[in-house]
Amino acid sequence: MFENMESEKSILVASTVDGYMRGERVWEGPHAGRHASQNSRNLPLICRPWRLWHRATLCFAGPRKASWRRCILGAALIVIVVVIYSFSESSHRSLLSLVRGRPPESLFRCNNMGNTTLPHLRVPPKTLENKLREDPKVLLFTETRYSKTGKAITNILVANRIKYKMEVLGKSLPGLTNLSRGKYGTVVFENFERYLQIDPWNRELLDKYFRDYNVGLIGFMPSHEDTQNISLNGENPVLQLTRAGGTITDNLLGMAWTVFSPDDTTYVPIEWAYSSVPHYSEEKLITVVLDKGEFDGIQRVLFGGNLEFWLHRLLFLDAMSYLSMGRISISMDRYVLVDIDDIFVAKKGIRMTADDVMALLDSQKRLQEMVPGWKFNLGFSGKYYQNGYPEENIGDRKLLGWYENLYKVGSQEHVDDFWWFGHMWGHTQPHLLSPKDLEEQMELNKQFAMKHNIPTDSGYGVAPHHSGVYPVHEALYDVWKKVWNVRVTSSEEYPHLHPARLRRGFIHRNIMVLPRQTCGLFTHTIFIDQYPGGRNILDVSIHGGELFQTIVFSPVSIFMTHLSNYGNDRLALYTFESVIKFVKCWTNLNLRTVPPLQLGEKYFHLFPEERDPIWGYPCADHRHLEIWAKNKSCEQLPKFLVIGPQKTGTTALYTFLAMHSAIVANYPSPETFEEVQFFNGKNYYKGIDWYMKFFPVPANSSSKFLFEKSATYFEGETVPNRVKALLPHVITIIPPSKRAYSWYHHMRAHNDLTSLQYNFHEVITATDKAPRQLRTLRNKCLIPGMYAKHIERWLDFFPASQVTIIDGEELRNDPIYIMNDLQKFLNIEPFYNYTEHLRFDKRKGFFCQVIEEDKTKCLGRGKGRIYPAMNESDAKLLKEYYQPYNIALEKLLTRLDYPVPGWLEDELQ
Numbered sequence: 001m002f003e004n005m006e007s008e009k010s011i012l013v014a015s016t017v018d019g020y021m022r023g024e025r026v027w028e029g030p031h032a033g034r035h036a037s038q039n040s041r042n043l044p045l046i047c048r049p050w051r052l053w054h055r056a057t058l059c060f061a062g063p064r065k066a067s068w069r070r071c072i073l074g075a076a077l078i079v080i081v082v083v084i085y086s087f088s089e090s091s092h093r094s095l096l097s098l099v100r101g102r103p104p105e106s107l108f109r110c111n112n113m114g115n116t117t118l119p120h121l122r123v124p125p126k127t128l129e130n131k132l133r134e135d136p137k138v139l140l141f142t143e144t145r146y147s148k149t150g151k152a153i154t155n156i157l158v159a160n161r162i163k164y165k166m167e168v169l170g171k172s173l174p175g176l177t178n179l180s181r182g183k184y185g186t187v188v189f190e191n192f193e194r195y196l197q198i199d200p201w202n203r204e205l206l207d208k209y210f211r212d213y214n215v216g217l218i219g220f221m222p223s224h225e226d227t228q229n230i231s232l233n234g235e236n237p238v239l240q241l242t243r244a245g246g247t248i249t250d251n252l253l254g255m256a257w258t259v260f261s262p263d264d265t266t267y268v269p270i271e272w273a274y275s276s277v278p279h280y281s282e283e284k285l286i287t288v289v290l291d292k293g294e295f296d297g298i299q300r301v302l303f304g305g306n307l308e309f310w311l312h313r314l315l316f317l318d319a320m321s322y323l324s325m326g327r328i329s330i331s332m333d334r335y336v337l338v339d340i341d342d343i344f345v346a347k348k349g350i351r352m353t354a355d356d357v358m359a360l361l362d363s364q365k366r367l368q369e370m371v372p373g374w375k376f377n378l379g380f381s382g383k384y385y386q387n388g389y390p391e392e393n394i395g396d397r398k399l400l401g402w403y404e405n406l407y408k409v410g411s412q413e414h415v416d417d418f419w420w421f422g423h424m425w426g427h428t429q430p431h432l433l434s435p436k437d438l439e440e441q442m443e444l445n446k447q448f449a450m451k452h453n454i455p456t457d458s459g460y461g462v463a464p465h466h467s468g469v470y471p472v473h474e475a476l477y478d479v480w481k482k483v484w485n486v487r488v489t490s491s492e493e494y495p496h497l498h499p500a501r502l503r504r505g506f507i508h509r510n511i512m513v514l515p516r517q518t519c520g521l522f523t524h525t526i527f528i529d530q531y532p533g534g535r536n537i538l539d540v541s542i543h544g545g546e547l548f549q550t551i552v553f554s555p556v557s558i559f560m561t562h563l564s565n566y567g568n569d570r571l572a573l574y575t576f577e578s579v580i581k582f583v584k585c586w587t588n589l590n591l592r593t594v595p596p597l598q599l600g601e602k603y604f605h606l607f608p609e610e611r612d613p614i615w616g617y618p619c620a621d622h623r624h625l626e627i628w629a630k631n632k633s634c635e636q637l638p639k640f641l642v643i644g645p646q647k648t649g650t651t652a653l654y655t656f657l658a659m660h661s662a663i664v665a666n667y668p669s670p671e672t673f674e675e676v677q678f679f680n681g682k683n684y685y686k687g688i689d690w691y692m693k694f695f696p697v698p699a700n701s702s703s704k705f706l707f708e709k710s711a712t713y714f715e716g717e718t719v720p721n722r723v724k725a726l727l728p729h730v731i732t733i734i735p736p737s738k739r740a741y742s743w744y745h746h747m748r749a750h751n752d753l754t755s756l757q758y759n760f761h762e763v764i765t766a767t768d769k770a771p772r773q774l775r776t777l778r779n780k781c782l783i784p785g786m787y788a789k790h791i792e793r794w795l796d797f798f799p800a801s802q803v804t805i806i807d808g809e810e811l812r813n814d815p816i817y818i819m820n821d822l823q824k825f826l827n828i829e830p831f832y833n834y835t836e837h838l839r840f841d842k843r844k845g846f847f848c849q850v851i852e853e854d855k856t857k858c859l860g861r862g863k864g865r866i867y868p869a870m871n872e873s874d875a876k877l878l879k880e881y882y883q884p885y886n887i888a889l890e891k892l893l894t895r896l897d898y899p900v901p902g903w904l905e906d907e908l909q
């Protein structure tokens, strides 16, 4: 094979030079080679040595034999030009041969690949009555929030999307009062000693929980001693752990590791892992042991140390699966797709030659043997086709199959060997183009694809530098759909580049955005001996390190690589063949590759909760800012929100705020009663560009406080999380409990049929058997008044310092005091003295805006309606209904250092 490639290479060099000698673009069509070489004047620099060589040959064989002096001079010139050229272009490539060093080969040899039938995940026995709840969590006891092993554990849990609850112990021992019934599938002690130190009463409680729910324990031994004697009953030690092995009862029937020692401990496999994998030279081996629970009926997996060694991380996952009877298990399927971006884009000298293309194809075949369906996914920018050195231009053509099928147009075999997607015609970032230019560029790339028989129906697209995918540039989504019918893309930037394990997907306007991973190779990491930090860094990543763990911990991985990683030292081939081999050797995972569209569907089938995006604040991440259109500014986003709930005086607050010269309210939305209502409901899916249109474009000099009020935000389940990601501040206000009554009359005033059909009493006393519309009305009437519950949800996302709670009754009765106070909370300048601008209007019965000396402007008829007072029995009923919520509210306000409103005291009497 190697010999064939060599001979092929020499032919290719000759063909290229010949093509350029003709002064044409070579191999554009089947008959391109037929013209005689007439036009050799305007040769590119690269071909000059060839001309000199041609001259030199005349010394010996030409019709006009030159003098010997001229010949020697000519020869010397050739040598000088070649040497200078070779060195000036690249220290790694020489002009005539483009010969490079040998690409690296995998150092790792797997002893058992393909020879072992690996044990599979232990499924919960069907006969056993398993009392664990569905969707159990892990309960993790850590020493501090930042302890090393604790962090390693949470990183693994987060990467695998395993739910957990963390209890930071500090100096105390575990409080077991909040052990929810059957909720935890496994309990993990970052320091196993803490478990042993629990007082007998609490220990019995915890052990009972383990037994009742068939839950096991994972513990890590602190590393201060080499030998630990573990006594489970406080008397005779039943386990002796040493950091060089274990005197243990059994080993795990896990899913991830493949070799079991003959004497039933993990010592041998771990020793083998340490010794067979390059780069790991630990002095002491840490073993993992299983206590089968024969002593007290509780199964425990104990790690003799931390999780630094890669194999232990797999064992940890296995242990959780085993101890939770399979409930906390991750799937065994892993989908891996490798994108090669920048096809045709790389600069001269670091592009792929024909040899590189053959190596890519050979590697693809080898990968297919390990991973069914493996195909590289090529993203091209047609503008740079044939833009390299001659040998590289042959590489370009070879990717498309032109060379071998010179006389068979339309049968470009290599085109079909790969999957293809459009990158961008000139590799320009979409946010830098006008929508019209963007469309033109995409059209050009598509025309290019059609001309070269590249398939255009993959439904996948990738934007250069991820620009426009996230933060979303709507024009990109529009044009992608229009020109390419793109339905799936990928980005490293959502929600942020770092940390990589937290990258997630979302769907926007029916385009699936998948998280993309880096494999440690970038456009300029192309030679193994120049790998940043040394080759060892890449090799560690492959052999159990970051890259290996990315594949193991994410069911779907799309890797980003570039054309240059497949030329030069072909580092991408080395990297992927090595890591796939390593994964196959050490795990039972089923590796697969499917085309991007299928991959997208798979991803959101696995993680449906990720479909909905959470729009982040673009200015908090400098990378996002760089790929956000220059005409956009975070100054066009509100600085705070008035979030409701409805009927608590929010319109009065909104109006009074907007009176301030430094505060600017949103433009009214005609669709939703003037409120924007972005963070709840469907508007959120329109994206932040849509949202920003409700606010004035900031003038350079102004530092206005933009805000909006949507009374529907308060009780929306998803709202606090969405607001937190986008806006730095939020305020909320609190109304009296009679808001339910006000809301009911508001609905009647808006001719809501159900509220007209049923009286207030019928609404608030409707049971769950009542007609659906009545139940909906009842819920909307009553649920927002459970203030404590909703405010607690907001406080899960915001520090209390970013939330202010305003007493709605006070706002109504003394708005001047409230507004002056609020200005201080929001740090708004200049100070606006509301004393001069608000006045009580006797006719309206409320405070109104002072327009002139003797003139006020009040809120419209819809605010401060006149309706009969609530009857006493309903008031009593509601008082009882809201009592537990009001008690919780009183506690909450006291905790947050707010005065308890008078109306709340009344309610609680």
Ligand SMILES: Nc1ncnc2c1ncn2[C@@H]1O[C@H](COP(=O)(O)OS(=O)(=O)O)[C@@H](OP(=O)(O)O)[C@H]1O
Binding pocket: 645, 646, 647, 648, 649, 650, 651, 652, 711, 742, 743, 746, 811, 812, 846, 847, 848, 859, 862, 863, 864, 865
């Ligand atoms: N200054 C002033 N003028 C008029 N109304 C005032 C004022 N301050 C507070 N309120 C009370 O605000 C209640 C309406 O609340 P909202 O504006 O939040 O209602 S809405 O959700 O926007 O429909 C409204 O409720 P109703 O009395 O039931 O109409 C008022 O009691």
